[in-house]
Amino acid sequence: xxxxxxxxxxxxxxxxxxxxxxxxxxxxxxxxxxxxxxxxxxxxxxxxxxxxxxxxxxxxxxxxxxxxxxxxxxxxxxxxxxxxxxxxxxxxxxxxxxxxxxxxxxxxxxxxxxxxxxxxxxxxxxxxxxxxxxxxxxxxxxxxxxxxxxxxxxxxxxxxxxxxxxxxxxxxxxxxxxxxxxxxxxxxxxxxxxxxxxxxxxxxxxxxxxxxxxxxxxxxxxxxxxxxxxxxxxxxxxxxxxxxxxxxxxxxxxxxxxxxxxxxxxxxxxxxxxxxxxxxxxxxxxxxxxxxxxxxxxxxxxxxxxxxxxxxxxxxxxxxxxxxxxxxxxxxxxxxxxxxxxxxxxxxxxxxxxxxxxxxxxxxxxxxxxxxxxx
Numbered sequence: 145x146x147x148x149x150x151x152x153x154x155x156x157x158x159x160x161x162x163x164x165x166x167x168x169x170x171x172x173x174x175x176x177x178x179x180x181x182x183x184x185x186x187x188x189x190x191x192x193x194x195x196x197x198x199x200x201x202x203x204x205x206x207x208x209x210x211x212x213x214x215x216x217x218x219x220x221x222x223x224x225x226x227x228x229x230x231x232x233x234x235x236x237x238x239x240x241x242x243x244x245x246x247x248x249x250x251x252x253x254x255x256x257x258x259x260x261x262x263x264x265x266x267x268x269x270x271x272x273x274x275x276x277x278x279x280x281x282x283x284x285x286x287x288x289x290x291x292x293x294x295x296x297x298x299x300x301x302x303x304x305x306x307x308x309x310x311x312x313x314x315x316x317x318x319x320x321x322x323x324x325x326x327x328x329x330x331x332x333x334x335x336x337x338x339x340x341x342x343x344x345x346x347x348x349x350x351x352x353x354x355x356x357x358x359x360x361x362x363x364x365x366x367x368x369x370x371x372x373x374x375x376x377x378x379x380x381x382x383x384x385x386x387x388x389x390x391x392x393x394x395x396x397x398x399x400x401x402x403x404x405x406x407x408x409x410x411x412x413x414x415x416x417x418x419x420x421x422x423x424x425x426x427x428x429x430x431x432x433x434x435x436x437x438x439x440x441x442x443x444x445x446x447x448x449x450x451x452x453x454x455x456x457x458x459x460x461x462x463x464x465x466x467x468x469x470x471x472x473x474x475x476x477x478x479x480x481x482x483x484x485x486x487x488x489x490x491x492x493x494x495x496x497x498x499x500x501x502x503x504x505x506x507x508x509x510x511x512x513x514x515x516x517x518x519x
Contacts, residue, residue: 269333422492
C-alpha cells in the first residue's frame with residue numbers, strides 16, 4: 145500500500161525539533177561533578193576508539209570482498225605464515241589496550257578514593273524508601289516518594305517529575321567532598337544518581353563506600369537501580385545541592401527539629417492529637433502496602449480495617465509495628481520511626497476506618513519499650 149506523501153510533511157518538522165532530538169538522546173550525561181565528567185570523557189574516548197577500529201576492520205573486509213571477488217577472476221594467495229603480520233596484530237592491539245587502560249585505571253582509582261571527606265552520610269535502603277544519617281551531626285530522616293497517589297492511579301495528570309520526587313531530599317553542600325556509607329536494612333537496593341556518577345549497591349550486612357563533590361547548586365535526581373520488590377519503581381532519590389551558607393543554615397534547623405522531637409516524646413498527648421499526627425505518618429509510611437483505607441492487599445498485605453491485631457490488645461499491636469513480623473513483608477519500624485511517630489500511627493490505626501477502639505499508645509510507652517529492650 146502506498147503512503148500519501150503529505151503524511152510525511154507533518155512528521156518532518158517534528159523530527160527536526162529540539163524536543164524530538166532530546167527524545168532520541170541515548171548517550172551518557174556529562175553530570176555535575178569532576179568525576180562524572182571524567183567518566184563521560186573516558187566513555188567517549190573508548191567509544192571513538194571502537195568506532196575507528198570498526199571502520200577499519202569492516203572497511204578492509206568489505207573492500208576485500210568487493211575487489212577480490214571470484215567473479216573478477218581473482219586467485220587466492222597461498223602462504224604459510226608472515227612474521228610481520230603476526231607482530232602487527234600483537235603489537236597494535238597491545239598499544240590500543242594500554243591507551244585505554246591508563247585513563248580507565250586513573251579514573252577508577254579516583255572513584256574509589258573516599259579519604260579526606262568533609263561530610264559523611266550513611267545511606268540505608270528500605271522497602272521502599274531511603275534513610276539518610278549525617279554522621280556526627282545528630283541529624284537523620286527518611287526520604288519517601290512524594291508523587292500523589294492520584295497520578296499513580298491515573299486519576300490526575302502526571303507531573304513533570306512523576307515518580308522522581310520525594311518529601312525529604314538529601315541536602316549536600318556545594319564544593320565539599322561527601323562520603324557515602326551505603327547499606328540496606330532488608331533486601332539489596334542500589335543508590336544511583338547519574339549526574340553525580342554515584343551508583344553503589346546497598347547490601348544487608350555490608351557497607352559500600354562512594355563519594356562526590358558537587359560543583360553547582362541544584363536538584364539531582366536518581367532511582368533505586370536494583371529490583372527490590374513490588375514498589376521498586378517508587379523509591380526515587382533527590383539530592384539538593386546548596387551553598388555552604390545555606391547548607392549550614394539548613395543543618396542548624398534540622399538539629400533544632402531533632403531537639404524539639406525529643407521534647408515531644410515527653411509531652412502529654414491527647415487522643416485527637418495522636419490520631420491527627422498518625423494519619424500523616426500512616427499515609428506516608430504504611431499506605432503503600434496496607435492501602436489508604438486500611439483494606440490491604442491480601443494475602444501479602446492483610447487488611448488493618450477490623451483486623452484482630454488492630455482491634456486486639458494494644459501492646460501486641462505495638463509489638464508488631466515495632467518488631468515487624470518475621471517471615472512476612474511486615475518490616476520492623478522500631479528503628480525507622482521516632483517514638484512519637486510509632487505511638488501516633490498505632491493510635492491512628494486503632495481509631496480509623498471504623499475500628500474505634502478509643503485507646504491510645506503514647507510516645508512514653510514506646511520509649512519504655514525501647515528501654516526494656518536496651519535500645
